[in-house]
Amino acid sequence: MEIRPAIQIQAMIKSMIDVVLPAVDPEHKMAQEQAQLIIGTLKMMGQRLPLQFRYDRKELDEYVALSVELLKQMRGSEKTQSAMKELGASQVEGAAVLDRARAEPGELETAVFDLRAKVGALVKAVGADGEAASRDALKHLILDAAENQLQRELSWQAALGYSDPAELQPIENLIGVSPAR
Amino acid sequence: MLSIDKNRPPAEWIADLRRRFPCETEIDRILTSKLNRRAGPGYSPVSLETLSNGVKALLQQELKEPFEVVEAKWLSGGASKVQMEFKLQWNEPGVGRTTTRMVLRMEPAESAVETSRLREFQLIKAFEGILPVPKAYWADAEGKYFPYPAIIYGFATGVTKPTGSVSNVSGTGINFGPALRPIIGAQFVDHMARMHTMDWRQADLSAFDVPALGTQAVEWQINWWERVWEEDSNEDIPLMRFAADWLRQNMPPVDRLSVVHGDYRSGNFLYTEHDNRITAWLDWELGHLGDRHEDLGYALNLVHAHKSEDGKTVLYNGFMPKEALFEAYEKASGLSVSPKIVDYYRVLSTYKLTAVCIGSTYRIARGGKSHQDVLLAWLIGAGYVIAEDLRRVLKEV
Numbered sequence: 001m002e003i004r005p006a007i008q009i010q011a012m013i014k015s016m017i018d019v020v021l022p023a024v025d026p027e028h029k030m031a032q033e034q035a036q037l038i039i040g041t042l043k044m045m046g047q048r049l050p051l052q053f054r055y056d057r058k059e060l061d062e063y064v065a066l067s068v069e070l071l072k073q074m075r076g077s078e079k080t081q082s083a084m085k086e087l088g089a090s091q092v093e094g095a096a097v098l099d100r101a102r103a104e105p106g107e108l109e110t111a112v113f114d115l116r117a118k119v120g121a122l123v124k125a126v127g128a129d130g131e132a133a134s135r136d137a138l139k140h141l142i143l144d145a146a147e148n149q150l151q152r153e154l155s156w157q158a159a160l161g162y163s164d165p166a167e168l169q170p171i172e173n174l175i176g177v178s179p180a181r
Numbered sequence: 182m183l184s185i186d187k188n189r190p191p192a193e194w195i196a197d198l199r200r201r202f203p204c205e206t207e208i209d210r211i212l213t214s215k216l217n218r219r220a221g222p223g224y225s226p227v228s229l230e231t232l233s234n235g236v237k238a239l240l241q242q243e244l245k246e247p248f249e250v251v252e253a254k255w256l257s258g259g260a261s262k263v264q265m266e267f268k269l270q271w272n273e274p275g276v277g278r279t280t281t282r283m284v285l286r287m288e289p290a291e292s293a294v295e296t297s298r299l300r301e302f303q304l305i306k307a308f309e310g311i312l313p314v315p316k317a318y319w320a321d322a323e324g325k326y327f328p329y330p331a332i333i334y335g336f337a338t339g340v341t342k343p344t345g346s347v348s349n350v351s352g353t354g355i356n357f358g359p360a361l362r363p364i365i366g367a368q369f370v371d372h373m374a375r376m377h378t379m380d381w382r383q384a385d386l387s388a389f390d391v392p393a394l395g396t397q398a399v400e401w402q403i404n405w406w407e408r409v410w411e412e413d414s415n416e417d418i419p420l421m422r423f424a425a426d427w428l429r430q431n432m433p434p435v436d437r438l439s440v441v442h443g444d445y446r447s448g449n450f451l452y453t454e455h456d457n458r459i460t461a462w463l464d465w466e467l468g469h470l471g472d473r474h475e476d477l478g479y480a481l482n483l484v485h486a487h488k489s490e491d492g493k494t495v496l497y498n499g500f501m502p503k504e505a506l507f508e509a510y511e512k513a514s515g516l517s518v519s520p521k522i523v524d525y526y527r528v529l530s531t532y533k534l535t536a537v538c539i540g541s542t543y544r545i546a547r548g549g550k551s552h553q554d555v556l557l558a559w560l561i562g563a564g565y566v567i568a569e570d571l572r573r574v575l576k577e578v
Contacts (some may be wrong), residue, residue: 002415002543002561011546014553113416120417127312127426138423140574146420146572153565160562162354162484 003157009046013039053105060098067091187412188548189220202408204401205390207297212405215295216412224290227328229253232265232285235327244488247273258341259464260560261293262286263552264443266336275507282336283318288329291550293541293557295409296466298322298330300388304440304465305334305382313337313370313450315461328406337461339451355447356487357499361539365452366500367509368459372450373480374514377473385557389470396432398471399529402426406533408447413417415547424532424571433522433578435472445466446485447498469567478526480506482534482564483570524578531571538564 016039024031048055068086074084126138154163155171185194195216199209199512209489233253240248248271256264265285273279288298296455299349304463309316315444316335342355357365391397407425449464486497501509507518542564543559545551551557 002564007543007546007557010549011554011558014223015553018224018552027417101304105262116417116419119419122420123419123422124384124426127423127430142419142423143576145574146418146568149420150565150569150572154569157565160559162562162566176337 001153001156002154003160004066005049009042009049013046014043016042050106053101057098060094060101064098066089067094082105092167186285186504187219187415187544190216190412196329198408202404202411204405207300207388207390208401211295211297212408212412213407215291218290219548222290222500226552227287229255229264229265232263232269232287232327235321235331236267236269236285236333239319239321239326239333240269244271244276248272256284256325260553260556261464261466263289268414283333284315284336285327285329285331285333287327288324289551290329291541291545291548293536293551293560294467295541297388298332298466300468301466302332303384303386303388304468307386307440308376308379308462308465309380311379312375313461317462329420337451337463339453341448341451344454349535351415354485354487355499358448359490361457362500363364364457365459366498368452368507369447369450369498369500370509371461372459373413373442373445373476374510374516375517376442376445377476379440380471381438381440386470391470392435392438394436394438395434398435398438398469400430401471402431402471402475402529402533403432405534410536410540412540413544414536415543418535418539418568420575421532421535421569422570424435424528424575427575428525428529429576431525433472433474433519433525437473438470439473441469441471441473441475443469443479445479446482446499448485468535472522472526473514474519474522475529475540476528477506477510477518478523478528479530481523481527482530484534484566493545524574527574528571528578531567531574534567535564535571536565540564 016035021032021035021039024035026032039119045167054084068091071084071091074080076084123138123142126134151169152171152174155168155174158165158171184557186189195213199213203209204212208572233250236250238511240250248269251270253265256266257448258264263286265287267283268280270280271278273281274574276541286298286301298320301323302317305314305317308314315337316331318335321327322330343357343361346358347357347521360401390401392401403425409420410425435565442445442462443468444464450459450463451463452459465509481497481503483495485499486495487499488494489496497503498504500506507520510516511518538560542560546554546558546561
């Protein structure tokens with residue numbers, strides 16, 4: 001799926017710099033300033049977006065570690081004990097989330113990219129010298145998989161206005177629930 | 182992620198693509214040139230002044246009498262080329278001293294469809310007096326006077342859609358409304374028929390290779406677009422691999438060579454609202470010699486269709502259902518329509534458009550290669566609608 005923020009942000013920055021900003025009235029200082037701020041904000045988003053997940057994971061890692069130490073070292077009466085009890089529950093939950101958050105989003109993308117390429121290569125190979133029965137099965141497998149894939153892609157990009165919204169399912173229904181706790 | 186870095190294509194990979202996907206000579210030249218330039222710089226904005234100076238430099242070679250280039254301004258529309266409108270004050274041969282509105286159409290560093298300005302120029306010339314087309318004046322096929330190759334043709338008046346109506350980018354999904362539909366629709370069909378019955382052997386089409394009757398024309402088209410998919414796509418799409426194989430296994434022989442427009446659709450012609458007449462057919466860059474069914478198949482793309490007021494009937498290009506299109510075309514052209522062959526070209530045209538909208542637009546926006554990357558990034562979305570059309574057609578055939 002190619003509709004991704006990375007490419008969209010890069011294209012927006014180029015459009016702002018090459019086309020929009022030169023056309024903004026130089027006398028309209030607020031418009032000039034905000035156009036520059038939009039470019040700056042987009043640049044920051046473009047740089048930081050790939051690191052967002054790692055940043056959050058690092059933060060969670062450190063808070064889990066801090067919580068462990070706090071739970072070890074803090075002592076007190078009713079209020080302290082109550083707060084520690086709540087912290088303890090959240091620390092356990094946080095540690096479980098951290099345990100599941102091992103793969104980078106980029107690794108996920110790479111794995112999908114690789115499988116797409118390998119499936120594509122097999123489709124080509126079967127077209128060249130696959131057995132007749134395999135070719136029949138291939139048609140069903142590939143077209144059925146494409147149906148699910150395209151439903152997801154069309155729902156993902158609904159806001160672009162190319163499809164009738166009434167014919168699309170909410171994207172949340174198509175990409176599953178959050179990972180189980 | 183890639184074993185081949187398509188943003189810096191190695192020479193041996195380019196040579197391999199040329200060997201695996203033989204195309205017409207001029208198509209091979211422009212696709213190879215695209216890849217050879219790819220590792221170079223992205224598109225830098227070009228000023229109106231630079232383009233006006235390019236026009237002057239070109240005309241100094243072409244015209245013997247004094248001239249002036251005035252009132253240059255940008256034109257929008259289309260997803261592919263940089264366009265500038267200007268007025269030329271000149272001594273037009275056979276007319277005398279006059280002022281003519283013209284359009285400069287120039288390539289960016291990479292185009293959504295990488296094509297030949299010379300072919301576009303020759304096709305427009307070929308249809309002067311046969312179809313409403315802008316008058317073609319000059320071509321700078323090698324980019325001698327401009328930063329990139331360009332052509333200059335006459336400005337055609339008109340609109341692509343009813344004033345006040347809305348459509349998505351690049352003129353997809355135009356709704357002409359019930360009153361206008363039959364009037365423009367009849368011209369849409371009549372012009373297609375005239376294009377396909379035109380005697381192209383009488384025209385200067387030196388930038389075109391002439392395929393043999395049989396499957397050569399089809400094979401060249403498959404090679405062209407599969408090569409583009411290989412050159413430009415980022416992630417693979419197994420559906421595209423399956424479609425390419427299906428296309429090769431099912432090539433229908435061509436019984437009669439016609440000029441095929443290659444992008445014959447609403448949004449690619451202008452009409453004047455005071456008399457509802459089509460004034461100009463534009464965007465001839467994908468034109469070639471081939472099977473008339475190709476334009477008919479292309480005309481059935483769902484991305485250029487919408488439902489009528491009854492909520493059920495699909496109006497292709499905003500005009501008419503499929504059966505009505507076939508019937509009107511046969512009557513206007515005197516040529517037969519094979520629905521089976523049209524279906525074949527529905528697969529080819531959706532394959533081609535998917536390659537352009539998901540493959541080429543991604544690659545260009547990724548490399549910052551055009552004057553409107555943001556529009557191309559938006560256009561990727563059309564690619565998935567077209568890919569879904571491709572999947573449905575493949576399921577039917």
